[in-house]
Structures are given as C-alpha cells and as structure tokens.
Amino acid sequence: MISYTIRRALYGVLILLGVNLATFFLFFTVNTPDDMARLNIGGKRVTQELIEKWKTERGYDKPLYWNESKQGSEQLTETIFWERSVSLFKLDFGRPDSESSGDIGHEVSTRMWVSMQLAIPIFLLQVIASTAFALLLVMFRNTKLDLWGVILCVLMLSISSLFYIIVGQFLFSRVLKLVPISGYVQSLDLVRFLVLPVILSAIARLGAEARLYRAMFLEEINKDYVRTARAKGLSERIVMFRHVLRNALIPIITSAGGYLPYVFMGSLVFESFFGIPGLGAYVIEAISKQDFAIVRTMVFVGSLLYIATYVLIDMAYTWVDPRVRLA
Numbered sequence: 001m002i003s004y005t006i007r008r009a010l011y012g013v014l015i016l017l018g019v020n021l022a023t024f025f026l027f028f029t030v031n032t033p034d035d036m037a038r039l040n041i042g043g044k045r046v047t048q049e050l051i052e053k054w055k056t057e058r059g060y061d062k063p064l065y066w067n068e069s070k071q072g073s074e075q076l077t078e079t080i081f082w083e084r085s086v087s088l089f090k091l092d093f094g095r096p097d098s099e100s101s102g103d104i105g106h107e108v109s110t111r112m113w114v115s116m117q118l119a120i121p122i123f124l125l126q127v128i129a130s131t132a133f134a135l136l137l138v139m140f141r142n143t144k145l146d147l148w149g150v151i152l153c154v155l156m157l158s159i160s161s162l163f164y165i166i167v168g169q170f171l172f173s174r175v176l177k178l179v180p181i182s183g184y185v186q187s188l189d190l191v192r193f194l195v196l197p198v199i200l201s202a203i204a205r206l207g208a209e210a211r212l213y214r215a216m217f218l219e220e221i222n223k224d225y226v227r228t229a230r231a232k233g234l235s236e237r238i239v240m241f242r243h244v245l246r247n248a249l250i251p252i253i254t255s256a257g258g259y260l261p262y263v264f265m266g267s268l269v270f271e272s273f274f275g276i277p278g279l280g281a282y283v284i285e286a287i288s289k290q291d292f293a294i295v296r297t298m299v300f301v302g303s304l305l306y307i308a309t310y311v312l313i314d315m316a317y318t319w320v321d322p323r324v325r326l327a
Helices: 002-030 035-040 048-058 080-084 084-089 104-139 146-158 162-176 190-221 225-231 236-247 247-258 260-265 268-273 281-287 293-318
Strands: none
Touching: 002 080, 002 084, 002 293, 035 048, 080 084, 084 225, 084 293, 104 190, 104 236, 104 247, 104 268, 104 281, 104 293, 146 190, 162 190, 162 268, 190 236, 190 247, 190 268, 225 236, 225 247, 236 247, 247 293, 260 281, 260 293, 268 281, 281 293
16 A cells, blocks of 8 residues: 555656646746736737736746856746745745735635635535435436436536526525525634535536446446345345445545545636635636636646546445556
C-alpha cells in the first residue's frame, strides 16, 4: 500500500507539472502580458504607458522564462514562469490580475469552506438517493414500477439543470415562499439558503446516477453467487443489500468519487444562480473579469484535487473488496 501510494503521488506530481506547463504556455505564450493588460484595462484608448503600469503593479514586467539582467539563481527566479507557475506548487497563488492588491490563497481557503457547506450535503444526498432508487427498481424489475422508473430517469437526465433551478426558484421561493430565492449568511439561518440548491442539485443528478446504478445492479444479480444465495433460501432483501449492493460498490465508488473534487471546487451553475460565494462563483467572476491569475490557480487546484481523489478511490477499493490488491 505504501509503495503504491508513493508511486501514485509521483505520477500525480508529473501530471501537475504537465498541466502547469500547458496552462502557462496557453496563458503567456499565446496571450502575452501586453494582451492580458489590454483585456483587463479595457476601453478603446489603452496607451502603452497604462499597459506598462499594469504590468509593473502585477509583476508581469519581468521576462517569461529567463532573466538575463540578473545573476545566479535570480536569472530563473526573477521571471514570470517562476513567480506565476512554479510558485503554485508551494500553494503560493499570488494576487488577482483584476486588482492591484489581494491574495488569491486567502480567497480560495475562505470560499472552499463555503463550497463544502453546499457540496457535502449534495454529495451525500445524491449517493443515498440514487442508490436507494436504483435498488428499488431492481427489486421490482420487469414490473410497471421498474418501467416507469426507468422512463422517469430518462426524462430527468434529459432536462438541463438550469430548468430545475428556474422552476425550483419560481415554485418554492416566489409562489410558495418557503425558502429564499438566493443568498448566503454566516449563521444558523444558512440552512434556509442551502436547502433549495441541495435538493435541486440532487434531483438534477438523480436520473443519470440511478439509471447507471440500476445497470450495475442488474449485471450483478445474474451472477452465480446471487443464484447460490437465493438457492440457500435467503430473502430478496438480504440478497440485494448484503450481496448485490456490496459487490456493486466498486463501480459506484468510481462514479460517485468523480464528484468529490466538486465538494471542494464548488458548482459553477448552482453557486452563481443562488448567490453562494464559493469557489464556483469565484471562477465565474474571474472569467467575467478576464482574471487569468485566478483561472490558472483554479486549474491547478482542480487538477490537484482530482489526482488526490482518485488515489483515495483506489484505496477505497481494498476496503470494499478485500480481493483487490494495490501492487
């Protein structure tokens, strides 16, 4: 296990390095610092003097890869590549491009907690609801309940999440006035602001997840160990929960685990529509402001979270199925 974890960590570092290099190339070679300055300053009359001032304030007045005006190690460290790319590995994210001051690292740590308050309930509710609904359909397979359940799943996954948001806000906030339409507070009233996006997000993902889990369960119930369990006289409920569910957990963990990075990164759509100041809304604001420093940071953080998530998923396989060995 330890050697496997170390090896995967080394692979992760190589992946992060490749993502970092590709991101730096796209942001600073395709779009030069002068182009970035023009985009952020805006307006029709952007003088070279304003461009140079913007670059100096944000540290973009240095060479990209190699500083010939310096000596020793400063030839490498006094460059945009070192300060804006290599520094990410130290979790030093610098300042935003759209502001002359500020700390991206502070914003990320603060907003990540807000995103987790929304995403953790969504993740738990989605996994439990999708698994339970899929098990229900399989237990009543080849019946009208199964047929209409599958039809409902197809309808739900065919509808955009924006539809659920708009209908949910109109029905529960404007008509019934049960919950606020949007907003966020740092108090116990937070539950009132989160309950609607949590439920709507779980519903939006229920159709696709339940249909996928149903297919996994149907594949399991046709295997020899299930027929043996039934031949021994075990009830259908025990067969489904003790045998079928446990043996189908590996693909379920893989599918559900792919959502884990969003627990920390936040949801772009739901945070924006419901006015929740998490990382998802932060990315949307950065894109609208054309703040490449924040976008680069979120690309790096997202890659780091995905790598860490799938290492944890691999470890979870050994807990679900003792026959799995990480070697």
